[in-house]
Amino acid sequence: MKHILYFTKQIHSFAGKILYFNLIAMIFISLFESIGIFMLVPLISLTGIIEVKSLQLPLFNWSPELFGGLPDTISLVIILGLYIVLVSVQGIFQRSQTILNTKIQQGFTRHLREETYKHILQANWGFFLRKRKSDITNAMINEIARVSGGTSLFLQFFASFIFTFVQIGVAFWLSAKMTLSILFFGALLLLCSKKFITRSKELGDNTVQLSKTFLGGITDHFNGIKDIKSNSVEKSHISWFHSLNIKMENNMVELVKVKTSSQVLYKMVSTVLMALFVFFSINMFKNQPAQIILITVIFSRIWPRLAGIQSSLEQLGTIVPSFKALIELQQECLDSKEVDETLYETIEPLKIKNGIEVQNVNFSYEKSLYALKNINVSIPCNQMTAVVGRSGAGKSTLVDILMGLNQPEDGYVLLDGKMLKQDNLLAWRKSISYVSQDPFLFNASVRENLLLIDPKATDEQMWQALEFAAATEFVEKLPDGLDTLIGDRGIKLSGGERQRLVLARAILRKPSILVLDEATSALDSENEAKIQGALDRLKGEMTIIIIAHRLSTIKNADQVIVLEQGKIIQSGGYLQLANDKRGVFSHLLQKQVDAIS
Numbered sequence: 001m002k003h004i005l006y007f008t009k010q011i012h013s014f015a016g017k018i019l020y021f022n023l024i025a026m027i028f029i030s031l032f033e034s035i036g037i038f039m040l041v042p043l044i045s046l047t048g049i050i051e052v053k054s055l056q057l058p059l060f061n062w063s064p065e066l067f068g069g070l071p072d073t074i075s076l077v078i079i080l081g082l083y084i085v086l087v088s089v090q091g092i093f094q095r096s097q098t099i100l101n102t103k104i105q106q107g108f109t110r111h112l113r114e115e116t117y118k119h120i121l122q123a124n125w126g127f128f129l130r131k132r133k134s135d136i137t138n139a140m141i142n143e144i145a146r147v148s149g150g151t152s153l154f155l156q157f158f159a160s161f162i163f164t165f166v167q168i169g170v171a172f173w174l175s176a177k178m179t180l181s182i183l184f185f186g187a188l189l190l191l192c193s194k195k196f197i198t199r200s201k202e203l204g205d206n207t208v209q210l211s212k213t214f215l216g217g218i219t220d221h222f223n224g225i226k227d228i229k230s231n232s233v234e235k236s237h238i239s240w241f242h243s244l245n246i247k248m249e250n251n252m253v254e255l256v257k258v259k260t261s262s263q264v265l266y267k268m269v270s271t272v273l274m275a276l277f278v279f280f281s282i283n284m285f286k287n288q289p290a291q292i293i294l295i296t297v298i299f300s301r302i303w304p305r306l307a308g309i310q311s312s313l314e315q316l317g318t319i320v321p322s323f324k325a326l327i328e329l330q331q332e333c334l335d336s337k338e339v340d341e342t343l344y345e346t347i348e349p350l351k352i353k354n355g356i357e358v359q360n361v362n363f364s365y366e367k368s369l370y371a372l373k374n375i376n377v378s379i380p381c382n383q384m385t386a387v388v389g390r391s392g393a394g395k396s397t398l399v400d401i402l403m404g405l406n407q408p409e410d411g412y413v414l415l416d417g418k419m420l421k422q423d424n425l426l427a428w429r430k431s432i433s434y435v436s437q438d439p440f441l442f443n444a445s446v447r448e449n450l451l452l453i454d455p456k457a458t459d460e461q462m463w464q465a466l467e468f469a470a471a472t473e474f475v476e477k478l479p480d481g482l483d484t485l486i487g488d489r490g491i492k493l494s495g496g497e498r499q500r501l502v503l504a505r506a507i508l509r510k511p512s513i514l515v516l517d518e519a520t521s522a523l524d525s526e527n528e529a530k531i532q533g534a535l536d537r538l539k540g541e542m543t544i545i546i547i548a549h550r551l552s553t554i555k556n557a558d559q560v561i562v563l564e565q566g567k568i569i570q571s572g573g574y575l576q577l578a579n580d581k582r583g584v585f586s587h588l589l590q591k592q593v594d595a596i597s
Contacts, residue, residue: 011151014111015104022104022155023162025097101155109148116140116326119333125405127336129365134216139329142211146322153315160309196262200317203258206251208321214244255318262314339426349431350424352512352543354416355380356402361411363401371397373566375411379559384535384544386554386574388585389563395547398563399515402545404428433506437518439498441490446475446501447482449490453509462508468537469504470530471497496530503534514538516546528553551589560585 012019120136221228221237228237361375372394379385379402387395400406401413404425413420420428433453441449450462457465462482466472474497478484490498506514516535532553535544539556548554555574562570562577562585570583577585 008154010112011104011108011154014108018100018104022097022100023158025093025100097159101152101159105148105151105155108151109144112147112326113140113144116144116330116333119330119337122338123333123336124338125400127333131332132216134219135212136329137219138212138215139326142215143208143322143326143329146319147326150316150319150323153319157309157313157316164309196258197313197317199258200255200314201320203251203255204318204321207255207318208325210244210248210251214248217241217244259314339422347426347430349512350415350427351431352381352416356543357414357417358398358401359412359414361401361408361413363397363406363408371566372401372408375401375566375568377561377568377571379543379545381543382540383558384539384546384554384556385559385561386557387545387547387561387563388551388554388588390584390588392565393563394566395563396517397566399517399545399547403432403434403515431512433509433511433514435499435502435506435514435516439490439495439502441486441493441498441501443485443488445480445483445485446478449486449501450482450505450508453505457508462504465504465508466501468507468534469500470534471500471504474500496526500530500534503531507538511542513543513545516544518547518549532556551585551592 015022117140120140217240221241228234356379358375358377358379361372362370363372364370375398387398389395397406401408404413404420415424415428418424442452447462450465451457454461459482463472466475474493475481475484484492486492486501490501493501503516528550535546535553536556538544539558546554546557554560557574560570560572560574560577561568562583564584570577570580570585577583578589580586
């Protein structure tokens, strides 16, 4: 319940005064409904079944005075006309209130989606190392959709509660004894539904977990579709998918069973209670026929609302796990928040004049297992520094420390002698362009992919960046040039073309620091040579830090740092390290030469 209350406060904070207008509209709708019911009294009186004067309620004294001197036909027309007006006005209010409900729900859903997305993007790198990407995607799509449905259910529940409250107030005024008796039975009925609500919550937990498993599984499968097809393992994946779908099917069937069981029980018990109510009203409370008819009509309208309240509580029970999952995700993001979003527009990129220093840095992903140990290195400004080593040596971890993605457990990163801290982290990031081994491109045009890094870039600036990245030639040959759609993750381009386009996007930003994380490892020798030529042209204009798998790419590097098991074991110029025959770098270089020959 605390999770629903949390989102209730969130809805109130978002909607503000509109929520109170919605509440007023609900009250008016309920009042018009009550007045419409009271119109039955003079209508029944005209039939001659009962006498209105026999009612001991001042509210009905107007009826004989108004219609006393009129023919029955005219009285009937007036009464029915007033009834039509009341129902029409109620319908107008109902429509407005429904639209207002929808605006509140959809607006709050948009707000919730945007806030969650913002919190996720502002979380630090450690958050993304801990979380499975498909779980984040599931929260953004499925859990927010369920919470949106829960918001709608809550507003419906609130409307039913207001209606019921007003109608019960009217019923109390007509006969307190009968109303108390039926409310007692109604409370017992709602208590009986507690076990259904508990069971619904359990099934809701299953729904959240199955949703995560489903989205995570198909994401992994489609990411690895080439391996699946190449190794002919379609059958095992189809079997997994079938098994999971059986579980999802059974979960939904169980949800329907719980819902329908509670509805059947509710309908049967409510029917018995209504019969008992009429019996006791006539034989024990000795109420007037008009009162009995009115209260019966009122409660015949209240019972469906009570059923709706009970059904809403059950459905909210199934959605509570989604509320909980979303709250936990938002809180985890806030706990991992890096910088204040208000600074994004005002902070200028940090300009490095001398260089970067790493002093006595230790870092571990797990306790007692260090990925980096006692790292001390100096990276000169506007020069190329290469980081090499065997797989798992700590190359990417060192670069992540340099970019401020990971924070060292011990030691410091110094920028022109000033420590890299939270207050200058955003300015430092703004001065960096990063190119990964797996080039990331959106399913959009070349132009749109370039503008992601600098929305204000001109065509001339884009072509200059493409020229630096040796990408001009292939972009000019595309059917629509810069406006050519390149497909999902740039699938319409070759691997080398994708890598050069990503490099052009990085250069377009005009960064102080260019970081390439094994950006040429998957390229053929021709494309590698083009990238290498592009990097040579950039030397002297920016500081280049490159993680190299292919050592031939870094032969023009000003400095080479060799890592082994998280420690720096060699550093110096390319030729210097290559000539040290006892060193790891010379050994790695020789292995690559032997592999080529």
